[in-house]
Amino acid sequence: MSDLTPLQKTLLDWFEENRRDLPWRKRYDPYEVWISEVILQQTQMDRGVQYIERFLERFPTMESLAEADEEEVLKLWEGLGYYARARNLLLAARQMVAEHGGAFPEDVQTARALPGVGRYTAGAVLSQAYNQEEPIVDANVERVLSRLFDVDAPIKSSQAQSFLWETARSLIPKGRAREFNQAIMEFGNLICGKKPSCMLCPLTEQCEAHYLGIVDHRPVPAERRPAVPVEVASGVLVHKGYIFIQKRPEDGVWPGLWEFPGGNVEKGETPAECVVREFMEELEWDVETAEKIAIIRHGYTTFKVTLLAFLLRFKDEHEGWPEPVLHAATEGQWVSFAELDKYTFPAGHRKLIDMIARDMRYAWFV
DNA sequence: TTCCGGTCTC
DNA sequence: GAGACCGGAA
Numbered sequence: 580m581s582d583l584t585p586l587q588k589t590l591l592d593w594f595e596e597n598r599r600d601l602p603w604r605k606r607y608d609p610y611e612v613w614i615s616e617v618i619l620q621q622t623q624m625d626r627g628v629q630y631i632e633r634f635l636e637r638f639p640t641m642e643s644l645a646e647a648d649e650e651e652v653l654k655l656w657e658g659l660g661y662y663a664r665a666r667n668l669l670l671a672a673r674q675m676v677a678e679h680g681g682a683f684p685e686d687v688q689t690a691r692a693l694p695g696v697g698r699y700t701a702g703a704v705l706s707q708a709y710n711q712e713e714p715i716v717d718a719n720v721e722r723v724l725s726r727l728f729d730v731d732a733p734i735k736s737s738q739a740q741s742f743l744w745e746t747a748r749s750l751i752p753k754g755r756a757r758e759f760n761q762a763i764m765e766f767g768n769l770i771c772g773k774k775p776s777c778m779l780c781p782l783t784e785q786c787e788a789h790y791l792g793i794v795d796h797r798p799v800p801a802e803r804r805p806a807v808p809v810e811v812a813s814g815v816l817v818h819k820g821y822i823f824i825q826k827r828p829e830d831g832v833w834p835g836l837w838e839f840p841g842g843n844v845e846k847g848e849t850p851a852e853c854v855v856r857e858f859m860e861e862l863e864w865d866v867e868t869a870e871k872i873a874i875i876r877h878g879y880t881t882f883k884v885t886l887l888a889f890l891l892r893f894k895d896e897h898e899g900w901p902e903p904v905l906h907a908a909t910e911g912q913w914v915s916f917a918e919l920d921k922y923t924f925p926a927g928h929r930k931l932i933d934m935i936a937r938d939m940r941y942a943w944f945v
Numbered sequence: 946t947t948c949c950g951g952t953c954t955c
Numbered sequence: 956g957a958g959a960c961c962g963g964a965a
Contacts, residue, residue: 663960
């Protein structure tokens with residue numbers, strides 16, 4: 580019956596030998612495949628697997644997720660980044676329970692109408708869970724195909740992308756989409772990685788880029804522009820041993836996460852002046868800086884952020900708890916240091932909390 | 946310090 | 956078609 584091409588056969592055989600045990604490969608349950616794919620969208624496999632296991636343990640079914648609290652979903656997501664994924668996951672689960680009987684749709688159009696489900700995720704779930712002959716092109720597949728077929732256009736260009744999707748579709752052996760799509764992705768992960776192991780590769784004879792000696796130049800990356808440096812100041816306002824935090828708006832950066840108020844340091848002001856100004860603008864509170872706590876650096880693709888954190892106190896005496904007038908948040912809270920654990924913070928602010936916890940100078944309110 | 950990655954929005 | 960969204964590994 581073997582009407583497989585050599586390329587298909589090699590990849591399928593290789594996968595049979597080298598298939599890793601991963602959470603969604605136990606059952607290929609559509610819900611579990613979907614959760615896994617969304618978590619792995621921007622996450623290294625080793626870290627992602629732990630998040631997948633934790634997530635599926637807490638929310639084992641579509642129904643359990645649909646009933647979940649957004650705060651709890653975000654808390655499980657803390658540290659993964661791209662928090663819109665978590666929010667879309669919850670929205671999509673609710674939509675599937677309401678409109679699709681709690682099941683992941685079996686056709687591409689319906690699947691792609693779900694929030695957070697694009698071309699890749701739709702193909703990944705439909706092929707792996709339902710064995711449908713839908714292609715997937717992720718970064719692994721991009722590497723494998725751009726090398727095998729020497730794709731010289733920039734990998735994200737529409738020219739390259741349409742070639743990749745068409746090719747990925749044409750390569751799927753009849754009735755074996757589940758195996759084949761996993762095979763090519765696993766292969767792109769373990770053999771044809773960023774640093775390819777051509778010595779171990781069973782496909783070198785069919786690999787155009789290998790023949791030309793340009794494997795390291797495929798795929799052709801998009802040009803990137805240099806990261807813009809940004810200076811940010813945030814304040815940890817302590818009043819009667821409690822700390823003020825606020826919940827970010829539903830859109831923009833870190834949607835729905837909690838933070839210490841602050842903002843960009845403008846030209847001509849010091850970070851300390853900035854944080855005082857920000858507290859006035861965002862909360863209408865008159866504060867002063869008590870001391871500088873820490874400098875935290877974190878890099879992004881488009882920005883490199885230097886976060887300067889200050890310990891703050893109110894300028895005037897306050898008997899009770901002053902009410903903030905929220906201008907940059909949907910909620911505000913006074914919490915004890917221990918209670919910070921229950922809230923979801925961006926990684927930089929979580930780092931700041933850890934630094935405070937370890938620093939003896941702050942033992943009086945920690 | 947540089948690099949990586951799906952989806953959504955504009 | 957370009958840029959925003961995030962964090963950690965290399």
